[in-house]
Amino acid sequence: MSTVTTTYKVSGMSCGHCEGAVSDEISGIDGVTSVKAVAATGEVTVTSTTEPDDEAVRAVVDEAGFELAGRA
Template identity: 70%
Template sequence: MTTETNSGSCCGTGSCGTGAGATVDVRGVGITTVYQVSGMTCGHCENAVSQEISALDGVTAVAAVAETGEVTVTSTAAIDQETVRAAVDEAGYELVGRA
């Protein structure tokens, strides 16, 4: 498995600080799954990943924490890991798998 970093983000410039974690709460109930994502280093990264995943059908909440690389996804039904992987890839990061 090849690890890629998000070289196109502001994170490479040192202009981002680390945040406390980006959270997108759409409804707040359902199945919760925690994923490990590589390449997140700041609040911008957390927001990018959270926004892409929150756009998936059935997702009710997303909490991304750059410090740990963990992304907690709450959904109304189980979401295929490959669907989550595609959303994380779209944001410019790599889904390692479930945490």
């Protein structure tokens, strides 16, 4: 099975709790197999079985209380 890795910029993450909240929300999207959020850089790397739906990622990042700035 092939995977797709996409990196996003997320505004507002400042700590490990923030990383966890964003990771947990994005992990719930269909096809996502792993998420690595790094508050220090504001980057979130998503690995999935298909190309992620940017609007779905934006919606769950908003739900977690942060802002998706776009793809890195």
